[in-house]
Amino acid sequence: MLNISEWKHRLIPLLSGRSILITGGTGSFGRKFAATLLENFGDVRRVIIYSRDELKQFEMAQAFPRDKFPQLRYFIGDVRDKERLYRAMEDVDVVVHAAALKQVPAAEYNPFEAIKTNIIGAQNVIETAIDRGVQRVVALSTDKAAAPINLYGATKLCSDKFFVSANHFRGKHDILFSVVRYGNVMGSRGSVVPFFLDKRREGILPITDARMTRFNITLQEGIELVMYALANMWGGEIFVPRIPSYRIMDMAEAIAPECEKKIIGIRPGEKLHEEMITATDALHTLEFAKYFVILPTMPLWNVNDYAAEFDGRPCPEGYHYASDTNSRWLSVPDIRELIRRHIDPALEWKSPPAANTGGSKITLIRGTEDAAEPVPAWLSEGDRWARRQQTAAPLTESTPTLTGVK
Numbered sequence: 001m002l003n004i005s006e007w008k009h010r011l012i013p014l015l016s017g018r019s020i021l022i023t024g025g026t027g028s029f030g031r032k033f034a035a036t037l038l039e040n041f042g043d044v045r046r047v048i049i050y051s052r053d054e055l056k057q058f059e060m061a062q063a064f065p066r067d068k069f070p071q072l073r074y075f076i077g078d079v080r081d082k083e084r085l086y087r088a089m090e091d092v093d094v095v096v097h098a099a100a101l102k103q104v105p106a107a108e109y110n111p112f113e114a115i116k117t118n119i120i121g122a123q124n125v126i127e128t129a130i131d132r133g134v135q136r137v138v139a140l141s142t143d144k145a146a147a148p149i150n151l152y153g154a155t156k157l158c159s160d161k162f163f164v165s166a167n168h169f170r171g172k173h174d175i176l177f178s179v180v181r182y183g184n185v186m187g188s189r190g191s192v193v194p195f196f197l198d199k200r201r202e203g204i205l206p207i208t209d210a211r212m213t214r215f216n217i218t219l220q221e222g223i224e225l226v227m228y229a230l231a232n233m234w235g236g237e238i239f240v241p242r243i244p245s246y247r248i249m250d251m252a253e254a255i256a257p258e259c260e261k262k263i264i265g266i267r268p269g270e271k272l273h274e275e276m277i278t279a280t281d282a283l284h285t286l287e288f289a290k291y292f293v294i295l296p297t298m299p300l301w302n303v304n305d306y307a308a309e310f311d312g313r314p315c316p317e318g319y320h321y322a323s324d325t326n327s328r329w330l331s332v333p334d335i336r337e338l339i340r341r342h343i344d345p346a347l348e349w350k351s352p353p354a355a356n357t358g359g360s361k362i363t364l365i366r367g368t369e370d371a372a373e374p375v376p377a378w379l380s381e382g383d384r385w386a387r388r389q390q391t392a393a394p395l396t397e398s399t400p401t402l403t404g405v406k
Contacts, residue, residue, distance in 0.1 A: 004040060007231050007232070011041065012041070014093075015044055015094065018044060018045055018093040018094060019048065019091055019093050020037060020044060020046070020048065020094045021089060021094070021095050022034060022095075022096045022098060023050045023079055023096070023099035024050075024051055024097075025051050026051040026057055027056075027098060027099075028188040029098045029140065029188075029219065029222060030049065030051070030098055031060060032223055034047050034072065036227070038064075038071065038072075045071065048074075049072065051075075051076070051077070052076065061074060079099045079125055080116050080117060080124065085128045086132065089128050089132040089134060093134060093136070094135060094136050094137075095125065095129050095134050095136075095137045096230075097125050100121075100140070101113060101117045101118055101155075102152065103152070104153075104268075104269045107152035107155070107269070108150060108152075108268050114151055115151075118158070118159055119155050119159060125137070126162055126177065129177075130170055130175060133173070133175075134175055135176070137163070137175065137176070138229050138233070139177070140180055140226070141159065141179050141182075141238065142182070142183075143181065143183040143184075143323075144156060144271075144274065145159075145181060146181075146275040146276050146278050150268075150269025152269070164177070164238065167235040167296070168298065168300070176233050176234070177235060177236070178229050178233040178234075178236065178237045178238070178239065179237070179238040179239065180226050180238075181239065181276055182240070182241050182243065182276070183215025183216060183323070184214050184217070185217055185222055186218050186219070186338060186342060186343070187342055192214070192248070193343060196251065196255040196256060197255060197344070197347075199256075203258075203260060204259060204260045204261075204262050205252050205255075205260070206262050207261050207263050208248075208263075208266050208267055209263065210249050211272055212247070213247055213248065213273050213274075213323040213324045214245065214248065214274055215243050215244070215274055215326070216244055216338075217241060217243045218338065220342070221241065225241050228291075232310065234300070234301050235300055236296035236300045236301075237294070237295065237296070239291055240277055240285075241290070241292075242290055242291055242328070244326065244328035244334075245324070245328065246335060247329075249261070250332050254333075254339070255335075256349075256350075257349065257350065258350040272324075273322055273324035275320060277292060277315070277320055279318060282321070286303070286306070286307055286315070287312060287313060287315050288311065293306075293312065336349065
């Protein structure tokens with residue numbers, strides 16, 4: 001991905017002796033970002049963890065003891081509370097906005113709450129950062145903000161628009177706003193890897209739809225992209241990484257080849273495949289060696305100068321960046337290696353049972369697929385083998401919890 005050491009010199013004047021505030025700072029991203037800051041820029045003056053969960057703040061304080069990390073500060077607060085944000089941003093130089101309601105079904109069921117946090121909260125962060133004299137703000141986004149079909153994606157699209165447009169209404173304030181958009185973070189809370197690791201103890205993996213694909217990024221890669229954006233932003237960009245995709249059935253095989261796969265149907269608001277750059281976005285997108293930049297629709301600077309500075313070029317006509325048409329794919333061994341490296345180094349995998357025992361099953365919830373159809377091309381080799389062992393997949397009326405892919 002992006003190597004911090006190659007452009008660390010650009011971050012030193014921005015971070016050394018400065019104060020950084022991370023909204024949603026006790027989440028997976030916030031903890032790792034704080035650790036990366038302290039490891040690479042030990043002379044930061046303050047790293048402020050702003051979140052609403054006192055237990056997570058307590059747990060984080062135990063992991064980062066005050067005698068070793070005196071720069072860390074903890075503020076209980078919600079991005080919905082502008083007055084509290086104003087107090088927390090006193091003398092802050094850099095803000096990384098990671099706070100959000102992220103679960104798709106929860107946002108569908110609690111739409112007003114998602115709007116208050118993801119949209120009104122974004123507005124509060126922007127206005128407070130301008131009023132407090134912050135210099136740079138990077139907001140985290142999601143692949144679900146591209147052509148959204150669910151409320152979570154729609155709120156994050158609004159948030160992205162807010163942060164891009166903030167560069168126009170900042171007035172004379174010396175502040176830049178940009179966005180980093182990426183896909184599912186491997187191993188993050190609520191994502192598919194820990195869900196499957198937990199479910200494999202039960203012997204059944206619920207799969208929403210066997211055709212499903214997703215982008216994949218490690219937490220460290222996400223951190224590096226945010227660092228890169230802070231170091232190189234001109235204001236108004238949406239940074240999008242070049243990352244691989246995986247097939248949900250390959251993820252299931254990688255984690256639990258011995259388990260039955262139960263197809264339970266797609267969740268409310270869920271896509272079969274994710275996009276990060278739509279064909280319309282691509283009309284004003286630059287591609288670079290390791291990432292893309294969606295340009296602000298209302299010009300803020302000279303695009304040709306920007307492309308020349310970072311060796312970029314316009315995306316080809318008709319291009320779009322989606323998880324199912326990606327040119328990079330994770331195989332089952334690739335997925336297992338990533339799990340070992342980033343989640344559980346000691347994890348072991350069982351082989352599928354021998355053919356004469358019946359093999360691992362794919363059970364279909366009625367209406368999701370025709371059990372008699374030929375083995376689909378998108379199935380991984382392990383599940384293709386399992387299908388061949390069955391003369392007909394049994395049908396069941398039971399419907400397990402509709403979860404499985406973030």
